[in-house]
Amino acid sequence: GAGVSQTPSNKVTEKGKYVELRCDPISGHTALYWYRQSLGQGPEFLIYFQGTGAADDSGLPNDRFFAVRPEGSVSTLKIQRTERGDSAVYLCASSLEAGGSETQYFGPGTRLLVL
Amino acid sequence: AQSVTQLGSHVSVSEGALVLLRCNYSSSVPPYLFWYVQYPNQGLQLLLKYTSAATLVKGINGFEAEFKKSETSFHLTKPSAHMSDAAEYFCAVKNFGNEKLTFGTGTRLTIIP
Numbered sequence: 001g002a003g004v005s006q007t008p009s010n011k012v013t014e015k016g017k018y019v020e021l022r023c024d025p026i027s028g029h030t031a032l033y034w035y036r037q038s039l040g041q042g043p044e045f046l047i048y049f050q051g052t053g054a055a056d057d058s059g060l061p062n063d064r065f066f067a068v069r070p071e072g073s074v075s076t077l078k079i080q081r082t083e084r085g086d087s088a089v090y091l092c093a094s095s096l097e098a099g100g101s102e103t104q105y106f107g108p109g110t111r112l113l114v115l
Numbered sequence: 116a117q118s119v120t121q122l123g124s125h126v127s128v129s130e131g132a133l134v135l136l137r138c139n140y141s142s143s144v145p146p147y148l149f150w151y152v153q154y155p156n157q158g159l160q161l162l163l164k165y166t167s168a169a170t171l172v173k174g175i176n177g178f179e180a181e182f183k184k185s186e187t188s189f190h191l192t193k194p195s196a197h198m199s200d201a202a203e204y205f206c207a208v209k210n211f212g213n214e215k216l217t218f219g220t221g222t223r224l225t226i227i228p
Contacts, residue, residue: 004158031214042119042205042218043159056214091158098214101147101166106159 002026004107006092012113013082021077021110025094032075033104034067035091043091049075050098082114119208121219129227134178134193136222138206141187146208148189149216150180153203162204165189176200201226 005024013019025032031050035043045059049069057067064082069075079086089111093104122137140146148165163174170182176199180191189206203223207216 033214033216035216040124040220042207042220043216045215045217048214059215093159101164101209103149103161103164104216105161106151108156108158 004092004094004105006090006107006110008110009108010111010113012115014115015082015084017082017114019079019082019112021079021090021112023075023077023092023094023107025073025075025092026096026105029094029096029105030072031095031098031102031104032069033093033095034075034077035093037089037091037109039088046077048098055098079112082112084114087112087114119206119217119219121204121206121222123222124220125223125225127225127227128196130198131195134191134196134200134224136191136204136206136224138180138189138191138219139187140189140206140208142208142210144211145182145184146210148180148182149207149209150174150178150189150191151205151207151218153205153221155202159205162191196224196226198226198228200224 007022033048034046037043047057052072064080067077089109091109093106095102095104118141120139150162151159163172165182173179206219
């Protein structure tokens with residue numbers, strides 16, 4: 001079956017602009033996660049959704065970052081007033097359910113470059 | 116706070132040789148543990164996970180890992196390396212009641228022909 005998909009695969013923007021990154025989880029998966037991976041680092045947690053609600057947004061670095069999942073499926077990560085330090089690969093993952101040892105399945109990521 | 120340490124950011128082994136990638140975690144309670152592999156320009160793929168059912172866990176592509184509570188370790192091994200194993204490998208932990216994965220900094224595995 002189809003895996004997690006993310007669009008766009010690459011995004012180049014200018015400092016100060018607004019960007020939206022989209023994630024389509026595996027069909028039927030109730031939990032959705034966003035991570036950010038900087039060059040040479042492991043992914044870092046940003047936010048987790050259970051259904052439509054953000055159950056844990058403790059990883060969002062500041063109030064310029066916001067994410068939604070209005071219908072409990074597709075999610076959009078929104079970044080306002082982008083800064084050069086926001087350049088990274090943004091990864092989305094989904095799991096059938098939250099909790100325990102449930103496997104998180106990752107998408108290919110969106111590579112964001114802020115000039 | 117939970118942390119994961121992967122010793123060796125780069126590991127090189129000859130084709131056919133043993134692969135050993137190290138992972139140590141810090142937690143007073145054994146967490147759930149995962150190994151993911153990342154091929155160039157691809158997403159993370161699960162290799163295997165520890166769920167407390169068995170301390171020796173077998174995964175895909177001939178990889179396995181052993182959970183050792185006394186050493187707080189979850190090292191990844193493969194008896195015989197293939198060229199196709201060249202990739203970046205990440206160890207990750209998840210605590211009970213917490214949904215986020217905490218990743219190590221990764222180990223880049225190079226296979227020498």
